[in-house]
Amino acid sequence: MTPLLLIEDTPSLQMVYESVLRNAGHEVVTAGNAAEGLQKFQENSPHVVLLDMMLPDRPGLELMRDFLDMCPKTKIIVVTANGSINLAVEAMRMGAYEFLLKPFNEQRFLHAIENALQDAMRLRGDPAPAADTGPLREFVGSSSAMAEIYGRIRSVGRSMATVFVTGESGTGKEICAQAVHNASHRASGPFVPLNCGAIPGDLLESEVFGHLKGSFTGAIADKPGAAAVADGGTLFLDEICEMDLNLQTKLLRFLQTSTIQPVGAPKARKVNVRIICATNRDPMEEVRRGRFREDLYYRLHVVPIHMPPLRERGDDVIEIAEDALARFASEENRRFTGLSPEVKKLFLRLPWPGNIRQLLNVVRHAVVLNEGPVLTLDMLPIELHHEREKFAAPATSAAPDRPHVTLGGLVGKTLAEIEQLVIEETIAQHGGSVPKAARVLDVSPSTLYRKREGWNGNGRG
Known part of the structure; x- marks a missing residue:
């Protein structure tokens, strides 16, 4: 030996x-x-x-x-x-x-x-493997920016080191955490995600460390916290910078001792948990502003992984959109086969402030409301239509009862007239279906029915 x-x-x-x-x-x-x-x-x-x-x-x-x-x-x-x-x-x-x-x-x-x-x-005894930078199964995309991420995940996966994932909202931070877990010796153990920003501050300690029945008003039964549920696996603390300072102190103690003490418990107990955390803020800036403990920052920020925004991933946007189109079409029993060249061109130019989450929402919207077979510009949500105008040919004619809405055609009109044009155009693009148009415009169908009745009553319908 x-x-x-x-x-x-x-x-x-x-x-x-x-x-x-x-x-x-x-x-x-x-x-x-x-x-x-x-x-x-x-x-x-x-x-x-x-x-x-x-x-x-x-x-x-x-x-x-x-x-x-x-x-x-x-x-x-x-x-x-x-x-x-x-x-x-x-x-x-x-x-x-x-x-x-x-x-x-x-x-x-x-x-x-x-x-x-x-x-x-x-x-032992094996030849040194070539560096594998290909996409991990959790991700879609082969850009150089992501190849670096894949290599970092593979490298850190086998260790016990704490991973700190940063990036804008919608860039895939939880998917990154899941990939690190899957690449580790803990892959057969639980992966427990906890969004620190979605839980009220007074309940967060109980959610992380658990509580005993009767330990506070409303504690009607024992509750194991996320740290206990993750024993033998990985605890993913999303939006870690939202955590209350007092709870940050307890988290630091947990990291140092690997022990948890549920609220109301007389003594602590050991758990074996790996921590991965994430935030869409600048954690060092949060430290400077006194909202995040410096010692906790350095304890967590061992292996940083920064998820790049979609706008910096080049052709990945097309790969992700095509993969999502195939998945959503299967789920919705639609016959989509691909993206039109115009849609690809538009997708590559958009800034995607909502990143992958926004892109997936756009593709699902098109699949739900259309049959296919090709995803075209006119199937995109209304909020992307102004971008569509950059590629569409100028309108040669328009029916007098339903004028085609162009950005230039809105100049000089009142807000009420613009609202009517957008609503009527959306309804027309969805085969006259008010419910479908309401879904696109994010309002109730009754709102659209009421507005149309008002326009008709005023002789504008």
């Missing part, structure tokens, strides 16, 4: 770590400084190294770089204190497998070692 290499300069900690590892059945070789560690590494070729970042004779980051240069497959678990977490973050970016923040519990320690050994054994 190839031994583990433990490099720790504090004799008492070296003894504790070595004892825990040997009691768990591992063979261990120890070193007290960088020079001795490098010698032991060359002599034993360990598959897993436990490396303290603060060594007396040389920075741990430099030593780790040497190890990875000599054997890129080595799984290096770095150890650091609270005050040096930035070193751990840098180590993860340089290729460390995992990091442990002192003080850590035995369960977390051994779990990290076991994960590293499993990966090392899987790769």
